[in-house]
Amino acid sequence: MSLAQVVDGLLPAPVPVRFVAEDGTPVDPPPAYPAPPDGHLLEGYRRMVVGRRFDRQATALTKQGRLAVYPSSRGQDACQVAGVLALREDDWLFPTYRDCVALVARGLDPVEVLTLLRGDWHCGYDPVATRVAPQCTPLATQTIHAVGMAEALRRKGEDAVVMAFIGDGGTSEGDFHEALNYAAVLRSPVVFFVQNNKYAISVPLARQSAAPALAYKGVGYGVRSEQVDGNDLVAVLSVLTAAVRHAREGGGPFLVEAHTYRMDPHTNADDAARYRDSEEVERWEAADPIARLETYLRGRGLLDADGVAAAHRAAEELAAGLRDRMNADPRTDPLELFDHVFAEPTPQLREQRALLASELNAAEG
Incomplete structure (x- = not known):
């Protein structure tokens, strides 16, 4: 195989992979990625609705003084849920501080998920039992840990895969590049999932990287890469499923960049109006990933009013239980x-x- 062919096999698509347009209508499917099963899409919709309600409730709890801080992931819902759906129960997830919705979608107790942000414990859940590493606040340090875990699993003879979530700001850290290089050399079964929400707190992407897309950073390390529309759950789930399969079958690491947007401030302590205008936020809110998927599923006859109502009932039940339990003072x-x-x-x-x-x-x- 020539060098050009090798490089070709590592390069991401020139434009982000997409199955569903912003208005919820289907587009021509990419030939390289099969559509996920309909049942997975319906489950993804339900978990997105529940996750969004959890996110809103956690934000409210912060305003009530029940949480010290909360970093919302509103707008990144498709990434949060697809990342979990692409994994098996025995696969490992290495999340950042912004990935609370992913942990809830994984089935973790919502109160345990918020334990770190309430200040009770560094980690409120059992990482070994859940196969979810503690949420990582320092940028990109969890990527090195993820590679180490992937190597440990392989040496134990397990065919489990590790997925490391990371933000666009984390790709500017040295640990991220060391992790890519280490994983590539060892051909570790790890997927690096970059949620590019356009800002590292207040620093826009253009001031972080001159690369045509963050997905291109994998090529220099020999890591296969892809970029995807991060607000299209169908596309994100399809690409991540392929990436996980690639890693599980011995193909080595895979880097996926999802183009998405953080609709809320960095945290409740941030004033996002100082570095981005309201028109920008409104444009992204018009492309809300939940509304987009709902329109798509309704158009295909897979979802009706009863299905929508059932998802929202489940969301309200979770929010009510979370409120009740978080309003009780913790025993310390x-x-x-x-x-x-x-x-x-x-x-x-x-x-x-x-x-x-x-x-x-x-x-x-």
């Missing part, structure tokens, strides 16, 4: 500070724990 134990620091506590940790326990007992007395 300061001595938990010393749990899980090391498998076997050091003498210094034991001494510090005893000192704190003594101070707490004195305060209570």
Whole structure:
């Protein structure tokens, strides 16, 4: 095989892969990617509706003082859900701090998902039981961890795949490039899923990268890459399913860039009006991924008013349960500070724990 053929096999499509136009009408399907089964699309719609309601409820809880901070993913719903649907239960997910909806879509307890953002624990769920790594706040550090996990799984003889979520800002970090290089050399079964929402907090993409698309960054490392319309769940699910299959079957790592948009501010502490105008936000809101998929499914006769109502009922049930449980003050134990620091506590940790326990007992007395 010539060098040109090798490079050709790594390059993403010149324009993002798309199955559904912004108005919900189908477009000519890309020949390289089959359409997902209808049942997966209906399940994707339900999880998107539930995830959006969770996101809105979490934002409200922040305003009520029940969460310290919340980074909304409204607008990135198709990416959040498709990333989960493309994985098996025994596959691993390495999320960022913005991927709470993906964790809920994965089936994790919503209260446990929000534990980090409430400030109770660094991670509220069991990573081993759920096969979901702790949400990562430092940019791109989880990509190296994901490659390490992929290698560990392969050495154990498992055919599981690891998917690492990352934002466009994270692709400017050295860890991201080291992870791509490491994964490519080892041909690790890992998928790097970049949700390009156009801003790294307030820094627009044009000031982060001069590449024609972030997906092209894989070529220099020998990683097969693709770019996809991140607001088209049909397309994102199709491309990610192919990427996961490629990694599972020994093809090595795969980089997918999804072009999407963060409709809300970076977090509740951010004033997005300082770096983007309302007209830009309105244009993206008109291309809402949930409305887009709903129109598409209705047009194909796969979804009706009853199906829409059922999805929204499930969403409201989740929101009501989340409100009730989050309004109860959590039970906290300061001595938990010393749990899980090391498998076997050091003498210094034991001494510090005893000192704190003594101070707490004195305060209570």
